[in-house]
Amino acid sequence: MAEVRFLGAIRKAAGMATFGIDAATVEEFLEKLRGLMGPAFQEYVFQGEEIQQDVEVAVNGRSISFLDGPKSALSPFDQVTLSINGLRGFPGA
Secondary structure, eight states: EEEEEEOHHHHHHHHHEEEOOOBHHHHHHHHHHHHSSOHHHHHHHTTTTTEOOEEEEETTTEGGGTTTTGGBOOOTTTTTEEEESSGGTTTTO
């Protein structure tokens, strides 16, 4: 089961810092996450069916844009981190 970590404002929207989720790919992980989290989180992280442009998804500290994007494989011991880049990620912005 991969460990999910929420950083910054996403942590506040999620209402938790970490939890575990079973998924074979980042794409599957995001779909499961969408189904598990409340509307405030979904509104903050997703725009329609896509992830917001300023939301960073990293697997074991590496951005998925440097891996295989949403098709990046996940193993049970991976750590997936969601954070906000840019102005929305600054406290007080």
